[in-house]
Amino acid sequence: MILRCIECGRNYPVNDVRYRCDCGDLLEVVHDTESLRGKISRKTFDQRLSTREFPYNSGVWRYKELILDIDNKFIVSRPEGNTNLYSAEKVGEWVGVKHLWLKHEGENPTASFKDRGMTTGITVAKMMGFKKVACASTGNTSASMAAYAAMAGIKAIVFIPQGKIAFGKLAQSLAYGAKTLQIKGDFDDSMNLVEKICGQLKIYLLNSINPFRIEGQKSIGFEVLQQLKWQVPDWFVLPGGNLGNNSALSKGLKELYEIGLISRVPRIAVIQAHGANPLYRMWKKKTSFKPVQPVTIATAVKIGNPISWKKSIRGIEWSRGVVEEVSEQQIMDAKAMVDQAGIGAEPASCCSVAGIKKLVRSGIIHKEDKVVAILTGSLLKDPDAVVNYHLGKLKGIESTYANRPIQIEASLEAIRKALD
Numbered sequence: 431m432i433l434r435c436i437e438c439g440r441n442y443p444v445n446d447v448r449y450r451c452d453c454g455d456l457l458e459v460v461h462d463t464e465s466l467r468g469k470i471s472r473k474t475f476d477q478r479l480s481t482r483e484f485p486y487n488s489g490v491w492r493y494k495e496l497i498l499d500i501d502n503k504f505i506v507s508r509p510e511g512n513t514n515l516y517s518a519e520k521v522g523e524w525v526g527v528k529h530l531w532l533k534h535e536g537e538n539p540t541a542s543f544k545d546r547g548m549t550t551g552i553t554v555a556k557m558m559g560f561k562k563v564a565c566a567s568t569g570n571t572s573a574s575m576a577a578y579a580a581m582a583g584i585k586a587i588v589f590i591p592q593g594k595i596a597f598g599k600l601a602q603s604l605a606y607g608a609k610t611l612q613i614k615g616d617f618d619d620s621m622n623l624v625e626k627i628c629g630q631l632k633i634y635l636l637n638s639i640n641p642f643r644i645e646g647q648k649s650i651g652f653e654v655l656q657q658l659k660w661q662v663p664d665w666f667v668l669p670g671g672n673l674g675n676n677s678a679l680s681k682g683l684k685e686l687y688e689i690g691l692i693s694r695v696p697r698i699a700v701i702q703a704h705g706a707n708p709l710y711r712m713w714k715k716k717t718s719f720k721p722v723q724p725v726t727i728a729t730a731v732k733i734g735n736p737i738s739w740k741k742s743i744r745g746i747e748w749s750r751g752v753v754e755e756v757s758e759q760q761i762m763d764a765k766a767m768v769d770q771a772g773i774g775a776e777p778a779s780c781c782s783v784a785g786i787k788k789l790v791r792s793g794i795i796h797k798e799d800k801v802v803a804i805l806t807g808s809l810l811k812d813p814d815a816v817v818n819y820h821l822g823k824l825k826g827i828e829s830t831y832a833n834r835p836i837q838i839e840a841s842l843e844a845i846r847k848a849l850d
């Protein structure tokens with residue numbers, strides 16, 4: 431295992447504390463896939479499926495050889511992953527595909543997909559002897575880091591854009607005891623500041639710029655494939671914000687392909703909110719990357735200058751994938767459908783489902799395709815968005831599928847009338 435620059439290819443030892451190459455670009459962990467070929471098989475992972483043994487009971491560490499082959503004594507695990515893959519017929523009908531699965535990452539210990547990358551990130555922090563960790567966040571990374579740091583006995587410092595994260599997420603950061611800095615700016619300002627501070631003080635940076643976060647995050651793809659009995663779907667569709675998750679997904683799939691655990695490459699569709707769509711603009715117009723000033727109800731992906739855009743593009747191209755954008759109305763309509771199916775997810779997660787509907791309409795995803803949408807966070811993360819949608823109080827958004835509460839007198843007669 432080594433660290434390699436994604437741009438100039440320079441190598442660094444894995445125990446170097448660094449997030450960027452001297453040339454300024456991002457680093458990634460490179461595994462020796464050649465030697466892994468003879469060492470692991472589908473059976474290795476299938477045999478661990480029913481185990482209660484630490485750390486293989488985790489949906490991340492089950493794939494340890496492909497993630498971080500380190501001494502188990504350092505591992506900080508909840509255990510995370512092992513989230514459900516729902517076959518979602520009704521939602522499938524609504525978007526126009528026959529085979530739709532929803533991978534619910536909101537079922538992780540802190541209710542978002544971030545726990546997969548955080549178990550590896552905090553494990554490395556502990557192994558390297560750090561006493562403090564920090565991240566900038568739109569709320570889920572900070573919730574996850576705060577929880578894992580608390581479990582590991584490490585001090586957590588989170589940078590969040592003031593007034594711009596969902597309440598459930600702010601509550602988690604405070605509750606788990608993180609020092610919570612509400613920055614008077616947006617996520618991109620917070621990200622910029624936290625990277626500088628971590629460079630100056632002895633604090634370990636746990637945003638997805640950290641290559642070890644990406645390693646844990648790869649396990650979403652591994653787990654979906656294993657749940658599908660290693661049958662490769664036609665599409666993976668997921669939201670894009672800071673663009674770590676899709677970079678991780680494509681990296682993991684590429685490794686599986688190189689090792690020979692899958693023989694076909696699924697296509698990846700990254701969906702951005704229209705108001706926070708720098709990757710989409712670059713993709714669509716075939717221009718160079720330009721940050722945007724982000725505006726969206728999906729606060730989790732309210733990011734204008736995503737750190738991992740280069741990794742993201744590289745993975746999308748490798749998978750013959752696409753980038754799409756969706757409007758606020760499309761996000762909230764999709765959310766209402768996911769919620770009403772009894773599954774539920776936060777707004778940003780539902781970019782996936784809204785994106786599939788749009789890609790079916792434009793003929794890119796076909797009716798017969800097997801499609802996996804990743805739901806990145808729990809419905810309960812953002813109760814304000816839910817309640818205000820059903821009360822018809824979201825500015826500029828029609829509550830197409832509203833389920834309004836009914837105010838009623840405390841009498842049997844009034845109730846009978848209402849139920850009629």
Ligand code: F0G
Binds near residue numbers: 670779
């Ligand atoms: N969905 C949710 C619920 C998220 O919290 C995020 C990112 C994304 C999608 C986008 O994933 O950044 O890997 O492209 N949340 C980060 C955070 C930025 O700070 O919690 P991405």
